[in-house]
Amino acid sequence: MKTPDKFILCYVTDRQSLHIAAGQSPEAALAQHIESAVRAGVDWIQIREKDLPGRNLMDLTRAAMRACNNSSAQNRVRVLVNDRCDVAWAAGAAGVHLGEKSLPMRIVVHALRGRRPEHFLVGTSCHSLDGAIRAAEEGSDYLFFGPVFATPSKVEFGGPQGLGKLAEVCRAVSIPVIAIGGITLENARACRDAGAAGIAAIRLFQQNGDLAEMFRSSASQRMHHNPHR
DSSP states (O other), rough: OOOOSSSSEEEEOOOSSSOOOOOHHHHHHHHHHHHHHHHOOOOOEEOOOOSSSSHHHHHHHHHHHHHHHOOOSSSOOEEEESHHHHHHHHHHEEEEOOTSSSSHHHHHHHHHHTTOOOOOOEEEESSHHHHHHHHOOOOOOOEEOOSOOGGGGGGGGOSOOOHHHHHHHHHHHSSSSESSOOOOOHHHHHHHHTTOSSEEESSSHHOOOOHHHHHHHTTGGGGGGOOOO
């Protein structure tokens, strides 16, 4: 995957933290929110619902892909599936995102060699410079690095890495680095200036009622990517 021209906005899903209307299932609420995110202009959607059985995860992934296909947005929205390469492949998603407890990157890349479509991405989450370099060497198309800032959802991965470490990782690898962890509209520009190819977040996209308005008010974040490498 080449370095993107545009700063990437990645919505990482978490249906358990969504506001759910009476009589609505968490899956239905999430599918509806994904549609809103697509209309508002996100670039990537990572389906990160670790407790869903395979069949339910497949249904949700396909619902996300329908929302992307039905969108009038000019940009091509990518749907990535967390951990489950089988679901991502079977659903025709744009790729799979591996975590620390997933199969090792080298094994997944080797298993897909000669089989995966040209635009099928394999990415991973990293929490150290060594981990980022190893992921790039093993064939990762992109990586999430963090937590850059303090956030309750990333406490298990230690304290915030900070913008200095983010910049160091961006300089050390040639693949796109997506900043994650405590991302807000106020600090997204700093991540871009540190060399990040984009940002990924849960709360940023799930705790704002009008996503389209949020994106309009942060148009400066959609400037062309210009990493300092």
